[in-house]
Amino acid sequence: MGPTMPPSKKAQSPSSGASASQGMSPPYRQGDAATAASEAEGADLSLSVSASFSKAEDEELTSLSWLHESTDLLNSFSHSGLRSVSPLQDPDGQQTRSPSSSPSLDDPLLGDAHSPYDLTGGANRKPPYSFSCLIFMAIEDAPNKRLPVKDIYGWILEHFPYFANxxxxxxxxVRHNLSLNKCFKKVDKDRSQSIGKGSLWSIDPEYRHNLIQALKKTPYHPYSTGLAAASNSPPIASLFLSVPRGVIQNGARVRSQALFPVIRPLPVSPVGSRTSAIRSSLGDYLTRGQDSPPPCGEDLQEDHTYSTAKSPSRLCSSPVASPSSTLDDDDIIAVEIQSDVKPEPREIPVDSHITTAASTCISQQPPRGQRRNSSGAGAGTLPGSSLPWTKARARGISDTLPLKKRRAVEKPPESDDEEMKEAAGSLLHLAGVRACLNNITNRTAKGQKEQKEALRN
DNA sequence: ATACCTCTAAACAAAG
DNA sequence: GCTTTGTTTAGAGGTA
Structure with a gap:
């Protein structure tokens, strides 16, 4: 028997690894506990994202418009020809990564022309999303929020060219995931509909929230190491955005920062219109800044070249827990953007709504240990970032957890504000943004406190 | 070293 | 009988 089996919807085999691991008292690592405490603190200190939005916008964000927009982003990145400078290359396009690292057909340097920021993964590269996320997106993108397996195949094929070949x-x-993952449930087929054999699959509302959380965590990315290796890309240009480390770690983040202020619910379909709307807004914001977005239909790549500062995945997959994610004296890093639009350096305050949104995104993530200990379904995220959201996690597993963890698993439904934060975070996440902002907010608050004390003395 | 998570492969049964 | 769908088991590989 192999490692832990994802919890099955059906009766677990007695020999199943799931039952074995579920019965186990999970190790509660010190780091995890520290992480949990840190996150709790961060949650308190995090600024409210909703401050940046009207009530109407809040409501809009709580809808799944963000998801559709996100799927549009997939389209826009894959079809628009957008291509950011690979972090594996210097501005001149020279390879900066060791040729010996991760040579494979999937290698962005060897594969097709898609950027590592291309969320579709391109034709030669596996998409960064787990199957569970793909299925979730497919189903959510369906008008009735339910799809037969065949159409799920179709959606994936449509959006992720990799699978075509x-x-x-x-x-x-996919079937394995549908079958095993409790987040997906079969819907009794409407007899009037002749969809052939098989059932319609839908998202179990009870676990939809968890799927969103899973989705908003940046999915596992096989090139995270390579991206990290590329962090030495030399400065490019004249625009320096001073942002807290972890906020902007690659080009996608720069884009996504821009994305957040322009979130608007768009028609669920057609895809093209949503795509263009997103792209347009995104381009506008990037070109002029958030205060005065002008029309912009040009390729972002042409005018803006983004360099990376850190590995996105490394830093943020465990943003709070990782000691490396804590901010040092050089919290403010320079992100150089090749642009003739904004020649002067620009400071992005830590407590801007952008970073705040990102921080809430992070703060939503349960401690790694907690996630891990809850036994995974076949629903995925990035490697090591398991989903905290299977039924087993919510129910059966929680019974075996220490009280502290059990409470986390059984926490009551989040408020609208939490949902809104979540949606915002999801958007950021799906656009490639993950940030370690709990630390930032923590440090900000801490710094302010220290300042006050210093003044007092 | 260990536990956990995700993916993949495969076998099998049932349904169309 | 064939194909598709759904379920289950097993193991590999990666991460923390």
Missing amino acids: APTGWKNS
Whole structure:
């Protein structure tokens, strides 16, 4: 028997690894506890994202418009020809990464022309999303929020060209996920509909929230190491955005920062219009800044070249827990953007709504240990970032957890504000943004406190 | 070293 | 009988 089996919707086999691991009292690492405490503190200190939005916008954000926009982003990145400078290359396009690192057909340097920031992964590269996330997006993108397996295949094929030429095993994986992951449930087929054999699959509302959380965590990205290795890319240009480390760590983040202020619910379909709307707004914001977005239909890449500062995945997959994610004296890093639009350096305050949104995104993430200990379904995220949200986690597993963890698992439904934060965070996440802002807010608050004390003395 | 998570492969059964 | 769908088991590989 292999490692832990994801919890099955059906009765667990007695020999199942899931039952074995579920019965186990999970190790409660010190780091995890520290993380939990840190996150709790961060949550308190985090500024409210809603401050940046009207009530109407709040409501809009609580809808799934962000998801549709996100899927549009997938389209826009894959079809628009947008291509940011690979962090594996210097501005001149020279390879900066060791040729010996991760040589594979999937290598961005060897593969197709898609950027590592291309969330579709391109034709030769596996998308960064787990199957569970793909299925979730597919189903959520469906008008009725339910799809037969066949259409799920179709959606994935449509949005992720990689699978067009991939071995058919991925379909098996999709079915495997549908079957095993409790977040997905079969819907009794309407007899009037002739969809062929099989059932419609939908998202279990009870676990939809968890799927959103899973989705908003940046999915596992096989190139995170490579991205990290590329952090030495030399400065490019004249625009310096001083932002807290972790807020902007690659080009996608720069884009996504811009994305957040322009979130608007868009028609659920057609995809093209949503895509163009997003792209347009995004381009506007990037070109002029958030205060005065002008029309902009040009390729972002042409005017803005983004360099990376840190590995996105490394820093943020465990933003709070990781000691490396804590901010040092050089909290303010320079992100150089090649642009002739904004020649002067610009400071982005830590407590801007952008960073705040990102911080809430992070703060929503349960401690790694907590996630891990809850036994995973076949729903995925990035490697090591398991989903905290299977039924087993919410129910059966929680019974075996220490009280502290159990409470976390069984926490009551989040408020609208939490949902809104979540949606905002999801957007940021889906656009490639993950940030370690709990630390930032923590440090900000801490710094202010220290300042006050110093003044007092 | 260990536990956990995700993916993949495969076998099998049921349904169309 | 074939194909598709759904379920289950097993193991590999990666991460923390």
